[in-house]
Amino acid sequence: MATISTRLVNSSIRKLRLVVCGVAKRRLYQTVSAARHISGIGGENKQKFIPTALQPRYFQTSSALQEVVQFKLSDIGEGIREVIIKEWYVSEGDKVSQFDSICEVQSDKASVTITSRYDGIIKKLHYDVDGTALVGEPLVDIETEGAISHKQEEDVEVDISSKEQRLEDHAMQMTTSGRKVLATPAVRRLAMENKIHLKDVEGTGKDGRILKEDITRHIESLDHGVSAFTGKQVAPQAPISPPKADRAPAPTPIPILRAPAPVGKDYTQPIKGMQKAMVKTMSMALKIPHFGYYDEIDVTTLVNLRKDLKKVTEKRGIKFSYMPVFIKAASLALNQFPVLNSSIDDKVENVIVKASHNIGVAMDTADGLTVPNIKNVQSQSIFELAAELNRLQQLGSAGKLGTAELTGGTFTLSNIGSIGGTYARPVILPPEVAIGAIGRIQAVPRFDRDGNVRKAHIMQVSWSADHRIIDGATMARFSNLWKMYLENPTTMILDLK
Ligand code: CAO
Numbered sequence: 001m002a003t004i005s006t007r008l009v010n011s012s013i014r015k016l017r018l019v020v021c022g023v024a025k026r027r028l029y030q031t032v033s034a035a036r037h038i039s040g041i042g043g044e045n046k047q048k049f050i051p052t053a054l055q056p057r058y059f060q061t062s063s064a065l066q067e068v069v070q071f072k073l074s075d076i077g078e079g080i081r082e083v084i085i086k087e088w089y090v091s092e093g094d095k096v097s098q099f100d101s102i103c104e105v106q107s108d109k110a111s112v113t114i115t116s117r118y119d120g121i122i123k124k125l126h127y128d129v130d131g132t133a134l135v136g137e138p139l140v141d142i143e144t145e146g147a148i149s150h151k152q153e154e155d156v157e158v159d160i161s162s163k164e165q166r167l168e169d170h171a172m173q174m175t176t177s178g179r180k181v182l183a184t185p186a187v188r189r190l191a192m193e194n195k196i197h198l199k200d201v202e203g204t205g206k207d208g209r210i211l212k213e214d215i216t217r218h219i220e221s222l223d224h225g226v227s228a229f230t231g232k233q234v235a236p237q238a239p240i241s242p243p244k245a246d247r248a249p250a251p252t253p254i255p256i257l258r259a260p261a262p263v264g265k266d267y268t269q270p271i272k273g274m275q276k277a278m279v280k281t282m283s284m285a286l287k288i289p290h291f292g293y294y295d296e297i298d299v300t301t302l303v304n305l306r307k308d309l310k311k312v313t314e315k316r317g318i319k320f321s322y323m324p325v326f327i328k329a330a331s332l333a334l335n336q337f338p339v340l341n342s343s344i345d346d347k348v349e350n351v352i353v354k355a356s357h358n359i360g361v362a363m364d365t366a367d368g369l370t371v372p373n374i375k376n377v378q379s380q381s382i383f384e385l386a387a388e389l390n391r392l393q394q395l396g397s398a399g400k401l402g403t404a405e406l407t408g409g410t411f412t413l414s415n416i417g418s419i420g421g422t423y424a425r426p427v428i429l430p431p432e433v434a435i436g437a438i439g440r441i442q443a444v445p446r447f448d449r450d451g452n453v454r455k456a457h458i459m460q461v462s463w464s465a466d467h468r469i470i471d472g473a474t475m476a477r478f479s480n481l482w483k484m485y486l487e488n489p490t491t492m493i494l495d496l497k
Contacts, residue, residue, distance in 0.1 A: 066144070067143070068144075069143075070141055071116070071117065071139050071141070072139060073133050073136065074135070075136070080109060080135065082132050082135065083132070083133050084107075085104075085130065086105060087103060088102075088125060088129060090125075090140070091125070093122065094192070096118070096120060096121070096122060096142065097116065097119045098116055098117060098119055099116065101114070102114045102116050102139070103139070105133065109403055109406050111367075111400060113185070120142040122141070122142060123141040125139075126138050126141075130270070130272070132272075181199060181208075182205070182207060183198055191210075198210055201214050202218075273367060278368065281430065285427045288430065289466070289467040289468060290425075290428060290464045291465045292425060292464055293462075293479060294460065294461065294462045294463070295460070295461055295479055295483060296459065296460050297458070297459050297487060298446065298456050298458055298487050299322070299459050299486055300455075301487065301489060302457075302486055303441065306320065306321075319386070319390055321386075325382060326415070327377055327385050328377065328496075330411065331377040332481075332485055332492060332496075333478050333482040334478075336478070337474060339351065339353060339433075339469065339474065340478055341354050341357055341410045342354055343410075343432060344433065344466070344469060351469055356378070356410060357376065357410060357411065358374065358376065358409050359373055359374050359377045359409070359410070360373040361392065361412070361413060362413070362414035363393070364419065365399065366397065371409060372392045372396065373408060373409035374388050379497065382492075392405060410432060412432060413435070414438065415437075417438050423437075423460050423462050424437035424439070425437070426462060434464065434465040434470060435464050437462045439459055439460035439462070442457070442458055442459075443455055443458075446458065459486075461479065461482075463479055
């Protein structure tokens, strides 16, 4: 049972809103209210009616008002059944408030921040970092005040649709003993790592928001035995732990042996996150009979044109690479060869030709290979494509690509040339049926029409297509048209809509 405030929040909340609206809302309200009076909630029947996010489980504690609530990982959609715990933002014994970040999880599709639905004290973390958490299973136990938690739950039942904005607005808030503390998860983490209570720190940001500098100042003042907040002498603190990065385990000394000595030690690492997604997708791709087609393209004119366009887009704050042109040219060519923008149904009986050109871009990120896609390329200008690619790259490098960006692709381009290389053998991303890998643009000598040697900018492309439905001639004709647009980029103007 968990509240989600990330890229997936909108879709999750929409789903909850759908369930909770109208008659269904009243029915849920009654069902949950009734369920509250039954001990050991979680029977089969109730599971059918109550979404995970609305299924509390109470344990009576010594105080009549206190309860330990099992905070379960809710269904985050897209068929995601398990996630990896990337980072805990809380420890056992920590005080949390509604909307405080609890942890960061990584599914095979996206990275998600899980936030608390309760005010209370963390009693138990159910997983270690890198552990696999299952949807519907407890994530943390939180000791809450019974009366408060009931109230919170009623809020969710009757008002969950209006929480969409509140989730965003309040995600960074934390309420502690009477004083409202505003701090980002990063600041809270810094405080936690240094065993600092946020309520002891004076925030100098907007509305008293606690900034990193405030924590640093507080730590310095503690070093001098004075509270930066109250100005009073404080008791000596336990030694402040260094930042995480400085706490790397000491390197294992390499044993000195007579030659030949082993260079290192084998080690095992789990396949998880994006790698896990790659295992799944590529194993499916292996079932597709791939047809390969390769060509070289003279992009000399495009190289010069880009220099001019780049100056213009930079003034508009957008970085302009070759990719937006490659993507637009692909879409224009797909207009003529729509079968390359299709998928085959599960029974392999029909080809579904897609109306939208949602062109995927293979992206190399710190977390590994991922393929966000640009939606409806057919109706976007090259500048709009550049802006969208900039956005996707920013999200990719921050590890924040969400389900919206990562699903629904219909055709893919992989610009391996931005790293290096000439040819590649791209693997189709199911359920798509074609993919192109682009090599590095290189200045090389070529003959002109008069037989004179000139400097040309040459780029290789390697296509893979699903040979069950795409024949070589179709692939070659598509590639010829794409090549024509790139070798004569101004002709694209004629076909732009
Ligand atoms: N040849 C020559 N130069 C190239 C190039 C190519 N094929 N592709 C990109 N460049 C240039 C760009 O024009 C840009 O130059 P400037 O700095 O002068 O503007 C520079 O290299 C950096 O480009 P970029 O990588 O930031 O942007 P991009 O739009 O060209 O590519 C993206 C975006 C996401 C495709 C790329 O960053 C990337 O991740 N590529 C790797 C894809 C990959 O891993 N494929 C393998 C998949 S299978 O495992």
